[in-house]
Amino acid sequence: MWNNLRPLLRSMSTQQATQSKPGPPVRVSFTPYAGRGVFATRRIAEGEIIHTAEPLITHPSLQNISKVCYFCLRHLRKDLLRRDAAVEMDDNGMGINFCSERCSVSAEAFCAVEKKASWKSFHQFCSDEGLRLPLLAKRLMSMVLTGTASRDALEVLSFARHSEEIVSHWMHTRAMLLDTFKSAGVSEEQLAFVTREWYCGVLARLSLNSFRVEILTQDTSSLLMAAAASISGDAISGSAVYILPSMYNHDCDPNTDITWPTNATAHLSARRDIEADEELRITYIDASMPHRARQKLLKEAYHFACNCSRCKDGD
Numbered sequence: 001m002w003n004n005l006r007p008l009l010r011s012m013s014t015q016q017a018t019q020s021k022p023g024p025p026v027r028v029s030f031t032p033y034a035g036r037g038v039f040a041t042r043r044i045a046e047g048e049i050i051h052t053a054e055p056l057i058t059h060p061s062l063q064n065i066s067k068v069c070y071f072c073l074r075h076l077r078k079d080l081l082r083r084d085a086a087v088e089m090d091d092n093g094m095g096i097n098f099c100s101e102r103c104s105v106s107a108e109a110f111c112a113v114e115k116k117a118s119w120k121s122f123h124q125f126c127s128d129e130g131l132r133l134p135l136l137a138k139r140l141m142s143m144v145l146t147g148t149a150s151r152d153a154l155e156v157l158s159f160a161r162h163s164e165e166i167v168s169h170w171m172h173t174r175a176m177l178l179d180t181f182k183s184a185g186v187s188e189e190q191l192a193f194v195t196r197e198w199y200c201g202v203l204a205r206l207s208l209n210s211f212r213v214e215i216l217t218q219d220t221s222s223l224l225m226a227a228a229a230s231i232s233g234d235a236i237s238g239s240a241v242y243i244l245p246s247m248y249n250h251d252c253d254p255n256t257d258i259t260w261p262t263n264a265t266a267h268l269s270a271r272r273d274i275e276a277d278e279e280l281r282i283t284y285i286d287a288s289m290p291h292r293a294r295q296k297l298l299k300e301a302y303h304f305a306c307n308c309s310r311c312k313d314g315d
């Protein structure tokens with residue numbers, strides 16, 4: 001596990017060396033109770049942005065697929081859409097729009113593969129079943145096929161074992177993905193990396209570590225509008241996976257917030273003053289829920305019994 005963390009730690013120290021600017025005031029270390037965690041390396045003041053994080057993989061929500069940037073998930077203002085851009089979903093179940101030339105260029109390689117396939121049935125199935133993880137797996141497959149990600153890109157992330165029932169459901173989406181890529185001309189040989197074990201490992205990691213990216217737009221920035229958008233799903237731009245943010249453990253009274261002010265770039269900020277060596281924790285769920293509901297959700301979705309002080313106090 002620690003060997004797998006080396007590239008992350010190396011990339012943090014390389015950034016530090018090349019930018020001659022201090023890196024983020026955090027370190028990843030083992031905790032006594034919850035595997036690895038993220039710790040402050042100095043005092044951090046309330047409101048301070050601790051660090052930002054770029055996603056490794058993103059995918060727009062199917063509900064908003066034509067309304068957000070296909071790469072960075074930024075909400076597109078109608079008047080900023082390129083005139084030739086498809087505003088609605090096309091016959092292939094896609095609605096590819098970009099917010100900038102930069103995003104269009106960054107997505108060029110994997111988009112070339114995705115555009116060759118018809119995603120209608122796969123997207124319909126995910127939409128009917130309310131699935132978002134297979135969409136991220138689809139994107140990772142496109143990235144591996146085009147050399148923009150390595151097949152073991154997610155291996156550093158933790159995972160839990162799932163029931164046979166869940167695994168067989170996952171296998172159904174694997175079969176659909178393989179068929180869809182093959183219909184786009186991708187050969188069996190190119191798809192050989194998508195073994196049952198690989199796909200299970202990817203979905204198991206995505207289920208613990210992917211984030212729903214909720215970007216508040218100008219239209220939804222007031223509290224009431226934000227609440228309404230959150231309930232209707234309008235605020236969900238898509239899903240994304242990160243490395244460093246995936247090392248943060250959960251707390252029902254977190255000291256750190258994760259937010260997405262403009263696009264899929266995550267901002268980690270201090271909710272209150274944090275002391276050096278204190279563990280930084282975010283909340284994985286709506287922490288305003290009652291104690292038993294929180295415990296149930298954390299057990300079912302994240303496979304752990306929360307040991308935070310609120311839960312210990314039965315609050």
Ligand SMILES: C[S@@+](CC[C@H](N)C(=O)[O-])C[C@H]1O[C@@H](n2cnc3c(N)ncnc32)[C@H](O)[C@@H]1O
Nearest residue numbers: 034035036158246247248249250302304306307
């Ligand atoms: C996103 S990962 C967090 C990083 C993880 N500790 C690691 O070593 O990679 C989520 C997993 O961390 C553990 N975890 C996170 N918060 C916890 C908590 N409050 N109590 C117990 N375990 C926790 C659980 O095993 C959970 O499934």
